[in-house]
Amino acid sequence: MEVRPEPDNPQIPISEREHRFHNKIEHNSTFDFIVVGAGSAGCVCASELAKANCSVLLIEAGEELQNSSLIRIPRNSHKLWRTEADWHYNTVPQKHLNNKILPAERGKTLGGSSSINHLIYVRGSPEDYNRFAYQYGLGEDWSYKSVLTEFKELEKVDADRLGLSSSTTISSRGTNGELEVNIPYPAKQDAVSFVNAGVEAGYARNIDYNGSHGQAGFSLSQHQVSPLSHRRQDAFNCFCEPICRKDNFHILSNTFVRKVLLNENNNKAIGIEIEQFDEIFNLYCAKEIVLSAGSINTPQILQLSGIGPRKELNRLDIPCKVDLQGVGRNLQDHPSSVIAFMLKPEVSLNTNRELEYAAVQSLGYIQSPSIIADEKRDNIKYGCDLQLNLSSGFVSSTRKFFTPIATDNPELWNHDKTLIRQILIEKAQEQERLTENVVPPQVIAIVVMLNLCRSRGQLTLNSNDPHDKPNIDPNMFENENDLNAMMHGLREAYKISQQPSLQKIIQQATLSKEVLDNDDLLKEYLRKDTGSTWHHCGTCCMGDVHNNPNVVCDSKLKVKGIDGLRIADASVLPFCTSGNINTAILMIGKKCGKYIVSEYGGGMMKKSNNTNNNYTARL
Numbered sequence: 001m002e003v004r005p006e007p008d009n010p011q012i013p014i015s016e017r018e019h020r021f022h023n024k025i026e027h028n029s030t031f032d033f034i035v036v037g038a039g040s041a042g043c044v045c046a047s048e049l050a051k052a053n054c055s056v057l058l059i060e061a062g063e064e065l066q067n068s069s070l071i072r073i074p075r076n077s078h079k080l081w082r083t084e085a086d087w088h089y090n091t092v093p094q095k096h097l098n099n100k101i102l103p104a105e106r107g108k109t110l111g112g113s114s115s116i117n118h119l120i121y122v123r124g125s126p127e128d129y130n131r132f133a134y135q136y137g138l139g140e141d142w143s144y145k146s147v148l149t150e151f152k153e154l155e156k157v158d159a160d161r162l163g164l165s166s167s168t169t170i171s172s173r174g175t176n177g178e179l180e181v182n183i184p185y186p187a188k189q190d191a192v193s194f195v196n197a198g199v200e201a202g203y204a205r206n207i208d209y210n211g212s213h214g215q216a217g218f219s220l221s222q223h224q225v226s227p228l229s230h231r232r233q234d235a236f237n238c239f240c241e242p243i244c245r246k247d248n249f250h251i252l253s254n255t256f257v258r259k260v261l262l263n264e265n266n267n268k269a270i271g272i273e274i275e276q277f278d279e280i281f282n283l284y285c286a287k288e289i290v291l292s293a294g295s296i297n298t299p300q301i302l303q304l305s306g307i308g309p310r311k312e313l314n315r316l317d318i319p320c321k322v323d324l325q326g327v328g329r330n331l332q333d334h335p336s337s338v339i340a341f342m343l344k345p346e347v348s349l350n351t352n353r354e355l356e357y358a359a360v361q362s363l364g365y366i367q368s369p370s371i372i373a374d375e376k377r378d379n380i381k382y383g384c385d386l387q388l389n390l391s392s393g394f395v396s397s398t399r400k401f402f403t404p405i406a407t408d409n410p411e412l413w414n415h416d417k418t419l420i421r422q423i424l425i426e427k428a429q430e431q432e433r434l435t436e437n438v439v440p441p442q443v444i445a446i447v448v449m450l451n452l453c454r455s456r457g458q459l460t461l462n463s464n465d466p467h468d469k470p471n472i473d474p475n476m477f478e479n480e481n482d483l484n485a486m487m488h489g490l491r492e493a494y495k496i497s498q499q500p501s502l503q504k505i506i507q508q509a510t511l512s513k514e515v516l517d518n519d520d521l522l523k524e525y526l527r528k529d530t531g532s533t534w535h536h537c538g539t540c541c542m543g544d545v546h547n548n549p550n551v552v553c554d555s556k557l558k559v560k561g562i563d564g565l566r567i568a569d570a571s572v573l574p575f576c577t578s579g580n581i582n583t584a585i586l587m588i589g590k591k592c593g594k595y596i597v598s599e600y601g602g603g604m605m606k607k608s609n610n611t612n613n614n615y616t617a618r619l
């Protein structure tokens, strides 16, 4: 159905969209600001600039798919993986995971990865941001007290619906932002059982893990889904769509950025080289360029532009313009592993499919003994290093988890669990191609995710061809402490499953006591079982530019040694925040937009086409 462009409905009708977002731009056009990548951070940053009436161009390599039900209906998003809306990335073989290659989906459409993700809404722990501020030299502006302003500005929560009654709880949440946050309602039986079981195992009940009491404890999970329309709240839909008719806001989809152009002295970013409709040409910016191409593509674009570790660039025959050691380093991702459980035959969780928009409907935050030891040793407060998610129903459709097919194939439960998982994954993939319906859930899983991982990997290029996929190496479990923390997580997950509330609904577990009780066997299980959580970050990290040679951006997100170039996306995170990272990245986009507006003021220079601009790009 077409959306009519009425004053109270600012959405662009389908018939106009092709022209609006997929049009030809004249060579050498100049804008005040260019934002590269319309993903989570890019959309927020560009909208911040557009709202301040700056002339801004937002460029996206992927297609415009906002009217596709695959994006709009949250539970469909996995069907976009490995389609034209995904970059089709994989990691390199993971040395410490028995050389397993992990899929690394990344969104390639207006909305970026926020259009294909699982929608779990987590700010991260206050301790993460305080560490950014004081341990990583970013200063007060990145402390939790300060970033709370942006978190509140971004979100729109319905306090009643979230069950936030006291005024202190409400005061830490935003009610007027563009992004609607929702909670499963009514909560599903397994989600409630999991929270209760966490409490029975001795953990706190936490009404709001994004609120004033911090993360620790067990809660229902919050999601980026509209409570009324049940539509996915992706970054483009929330932040750009409502203002995309503004004259000063230009959005181009299907436009691939090859590199950033620097002036003759290599100290100022003056434009970008793009590919559009099979043509390669330049666009220019009068003020600044913001790279928001994500943690894989931003370091790639920088290196292709000659900004990166000199030795690496020499290897690739790319002239080194600015030697920045940290570009591509420090790559990390949250490792995750699962224990799955068969439900008792009499239990059915298939209550209301409409509400099954989320794979994860409840979660718990705990600390492992290794992080508690670190706290004592470093005299620093860390957040919760483990997140336990209860997944059911819709999890059947993700390749990572067990599927209801197990019920149709009981013999599978008696075999090697890794093999079973592989078979189930393949069957699930086949089945999902065949059916539009979510299979009724008969299995639930506790997903254990390591929030604060110590392992660090890197992103390197294969060649100087911008279309060549980079080498993505999160180097999972390179640090043995990560394995130890994950072992603790799996054991706690099992302990929670043994509590009365979960025992009422589950029967057989996929991980035996024999394996759980034996360090060697459990480590082996983890090496086979662990996968990505799609939280890649850290490849252009921000920090103390004066004292840390691996830092790429300063606290205002400016790339070291270059004027007019900032980065706003997951790559600037010094470390993965505690929990799913999208909310932190939206906040970074907001901060970047605000920094720029406060530096230049709002208001617009005229967009000029075919300008004889004064810049000489050295290509």
Ligand SMILES: Cc1cc2nc3c(=O)[nH]c(=O)nc-3n(C[C@H](O)[C@H](O)[C@H](O)COP(=O)(O)OP(=O)(O)OC[C@H]3O[C@@H](n4cnc5c(N)ncnc54)[C@H](O)[C@@H]3O)c2cc1C
Pocket (backbone or CB within 6 Å): 036, 037, 038, 039, 040, 041, 042, 059, 060, 061, 062, 105, 106, 107, 108, 109, 110, 111, 112, 113, 114, 116, 117, 118, 119, 120, 121, 122, 255, 256, 257, 258, 292, 293, 294, 295, 297, 298, 301, 533, 534, 535, 536, 568, 569, 570, 571, 579, 580, 581, 582, 583, 585
């Ligand atoms: C499958 C999946 C599930 C996830 N689940 C959750 C979850 O439940 N909760 C959560 O908090 N987080 C989740 N995440 C993580 C979160 O969505 C991402 O970390 C976040 O969206 C990244 O934001 P970003 O701005 O850094 O990059 P992106 O959102 O990936 O945006 C980068 C954009 O730049 C574009 N681009 C890249 N290169 C170029 C180029 N050369 N030219 C032009 N454009 C370019 C891309 O196409 C993309 O649109 C998930 C991620 C995935 C992939």
